[in-house]
Amino acid sequence: MTLESKIPSGPIAEKWQNHQENLKLVNPSNKRKYEIIIVGTGLAGASAAASLGELGYTVKVFCIQDSPRRAHSIAAQGGINSAKNYKNDGDSVYRLFYDTIKGGDYRSRESNVHRLAEVSTKIIDHSVALGVPFAREYGGLLDNRSFGGAQVSRTFYARGQTGQQLLLGAISAMNRQVNLGTVKVYPYHEMLDLVLIDEHAKGIVTRNLLTGEIESHAGHAVILATGGYGNVFFLSTNAKASNTTAIWRAHKRGAFFANPCFTQIHPTCIPVSGQNQSKLTLMSESLRNDGRVWTPKSKGDARTPSQIPEGERDYFLERKYPSYGNLVPRDVAARNIKEVCDDGRGVSSTGMAVYLDFTDAIKRLGKNVIEQRYGNLFEMYEQITNDNPYEVPMKIYPASHYTMGGIWVDYNLMTTIPGLFALGECNFSDHGANRLGASALMQGLADGYFIIPYTIGDYLAITGAGKLDTNHNKFKESEKEVSDQVKKLLSTNGNKTVDDIHKELGKVAWDHIGMSRNADGLKKAAALIQSIREDFYKNVKVVGEGNNLNECLEKAGRLADFIELAQLMAADALHRNESCGSHFRTEFQTEEHEAKRDDQNFAYVAAWEYSGINNPHKLHKEQLTFERAKVMQRSYK
Numbered sequence: 001m002t003l004e005s006k007i008p009s010g011p012i013a014e015k016w017q018n019h020q021e022n023l024k025l026v027n028p029s030n031k032r033k034y035e036i037i038i039v040g041t042g043l044a045g046a047s048a049a050a051s052l053g054e055l056g057y058t059v060k061v062f063c064i065q066d067s068p069r070r071a072h073s074i075a076a077q078g079g080i081n082s083a084k085n086y087k088n089d090g091d092s093v094y095r096l097f098y099d100t101i102k103g104g105d106y107r108s109r110e111s112n113v114h115r116l117a118e119v120s121t122k123i124i125d126h127s128v129a130l131g132v133p134f135a136r137e138y139g140g141l142l143d144n145r146s147f148g149g150a151q152v153s154r155t156f157y158a159r160g161q162t163g164q165q166l167l168l169g170a171i172s173a174m175n176r177q178v179n180l181g182t183v184k185v186y187p188y189h190e191m192l193d194l195v196l197i198d199e200h201a202k203g204i205v206t207r208n209l210l211t212g213e214i215e216s217h218a219g220h221a222v223i224l225a226t227g228g229y230g231n232v233f234f235l236s237t238n239a240k241a242s243n244t245t246a247i248w249r250a251h252k253r254g255a256f257f258a259n260p261c262f263t264q265i266h267p268t269c270i271p272v273s274g275q276n277q278s279k280l281t282l283m284s285e286s287l288r289n290d291g292r293v294w295t296p297k298s299k300g301d302a303r304t305p306s307q308i309p310e311g312e313r314d315y316f317l318e319r320k321y322p323s324y325g326n327l328v329p330r331d332v333a334a335r336n337i338k339e340v341c342d343d344g345r346g347v348s349s350t351g352m353a354v355y356l357d358f359t360d361a362i363k364r365l366g367k368n369v370i371e372q373r374y375g376n377l378f379e380m381y382e383q384i385t386n387d388n389p390y391e392v393p394m395k396i397y398p399a400s401h402y403t404m405g406g407i408w409v410d411y412n413l414m415t416t417i418p419g420l421f422a423l424g425e426c427n428f429s430d431h432g433a434n435r436l437g438a439s440a441l442m443q444g445l446a447d448g449y450f451i452i453p454y455t456i457g458d459y460l461a462i463t464g465a466g467k468l469d470t471n472h473n474k475f476k477e478s479e480k481e482v483s484d485q486v487k488k489l490l491s492t493n494g495n496k497t498v499d500d501i502h503k504e505l506g507k508v509a510w511d512h513i514g515m516s517r518n519a520d521g522l523k524k525a526a527a528l529i530q531s532i533r534e535d536f537y538k539n540v541k542v543v544g545e546g547n548n549l550n551e552c553l554e555k556a557g558r559l560a561d562f563i564e565l566a567q568l569m570a571a572d573a574l575h576r577n578e579s580c581g582s583h584f585r586t587e588f589q590t591e592e593h594e595a596k597r598d599d600q601n602f603a604y605v606a607a608w609e610y611s612g613i614n615n616p617h618k619l620h621k622e623q624l625t626f627e628r629a630k631v632m633q634r635s636y637k
Contacts, residue, residue: 044424047448076163104432234506333545433581
């Protein structure tokens with residue numbers, strides 16, 4: 001199969017407008033004849049459901065939670081980017097576009113990123129109209145703050161609860177359509193397979209998580225909006241239920257998976273505290289606006305931070321990157337934090353932490369200002385660590401957070417399977433090898449509110465509103481496969497818990513496919529993951545039954561997919577002989593220990609085609625070309 005990105009011709013600043021004018025349309029009276037399935041109710045899924053329902057389509061929305069409002073988007077903290085230039089500090093669509101391209105280390109599709117920057121300006125007005133309570137200045141105007149990888153203030157925020165407020169706005173818009181009858185929500189339903197008829201996506205098979213019933217649902221198109229796969233590392237900042245199953249099952253049906261090894265390690269997380277920890281807690285990147293990152297200059301310095309004078313502190317980000325200081329992009333900050341800890345200058349009992357210190361900001365601005373900006377984050381930190389950040393510095397260390405890799409999509413957000421679309425974090429398109437902070441919420445809402453309502457209509461107008469029939473043999477075959485997989489997991493009466501095996505996988509992934517990698521480690525990881533897969537199917541113990549609520553069964557199915565994904569992540573990381581963004585191969589670095597790209601040989605998207613469980617994936621390449629962005633060695637000095 002040849003990858004067809006369907007990037008419109010013409011100047012980059014005119015591509016999206018011209019493309020919209022050439023897309024085919026569905027007559028308003030015909031829209032109700034089309035049924036669209038959406039999997040996921042985070043920002044991308046909820047905004048798409050609201051928008052498509054408003055247009056008049058019949059929409060069916062599925063989520064694994066008891067309520068759509070419990071999607072993981074609700075946990076996003078720091079803000080959402082938009083090129084509104086409210087601070088009059090020189091921002092523009094072009095600057096947001098270029099910062100995003102540069103932040104991703106020139107490994108994202110230029111046309112998609114420019115479109116994202118263009119529509120970002122609409123998101124804020126739309127969200128305000130929905131009642132999102134963004135922070136405001138004294139005079140009532142919307143406030144902005146700065147974020148990593150940018151030298152302007154373009155991030156709109158609602159204290160440390162931006163994701164929650166944006167999701168509530170999108171859910172309220174979706175619920176309006178539920179009340180009007182255009183949208184129907186199916187909670188407690190997990191997608192376990194994608195159904196193709198005549199090579200087009202025509203529905204999904206789900207398991208009702210309360211009753212265990214295997215169900216078929218047909219649609220004229222299917223949209224995946226299920227978030228990222230950071231929980232492959234076991235410990236991550238993601239909700240425990242976040243998983244890869246929907247996109248991985250779609251991948252096994254023919255949707256190419258792009259850049260799976262491009263995962264993001266967030267620099268400001270509460271460090272690991274013990275062996276029995278189930279997840280990690282993010283401390284928003286916005287804290288680096290006022291918090292200063294430092295460690296003692298001497299190795300093994302066990303003094304409390306108040307006992308270490310200024311002259312014996314190393315504010316290493318400010319020292320190494322004077323232009324950006326503590327607001328360097330996430331991959332740069334995370335890598336430098338790991339470096340000083342590996343050098344023996346980390347703090348806490350483990351040595352795997354650095355300080356994030358607000359002493360200077362409190363002296364300069366006053367405690368009240370800091371409390372207004374970050375109060376809920378400080379409260380959360382104190383509840384978890386029993387340390388008061390107003391009095392002592394926070395301790396932070398990098399952790400798995402976001403995934404830039406995902407299902408490959410073309411300019412219309414359609415995958416390599418006709419009729420299957422992927423929105424938000426579960427697609428690969430906008431962030432390259434590293435996502436800038438406050439851009440995840442921007443992409444999710446851009447895809448759902450302002451892109452998919454146009455592009456999906458083009459597909460539906462071409463294919464028509466044919467009859468949907470869940471009695472089709474393809475649905476029955478898929479139901480049987482799903483049922484057989486459930487029975488297989490339940491019948492494996494082993495001696496290891498799902499979490500035990502997931503922890504083994506997570507350690508291998510973190511040690512060898514995480515913050516830094518090398519060829520020997522990746523080869524070792526591939527062998528270890530294969531052993532873990534064999535061990536899983538031989539020794540996992542799934543208690544309970546399949547005809548009722550069974551969290552152990554749910555986790556086992558998701559872990560099976562994580563294991564296979566981890567194998568592909570290792571293969572993808574091994575084949576890419578360069579460092580870029582969050583993908584850091586220790587063999588490929590500059591003299592200053594920065595990522596060293598190889599644009600001549602690796603300026604492409606690696607899109608992997610599934611070839612069967614015991615066969616290696618087939619690599620397809622989408623070459624990346626840059627019309628507007630000037631490609632150069634990334635520098636934040």
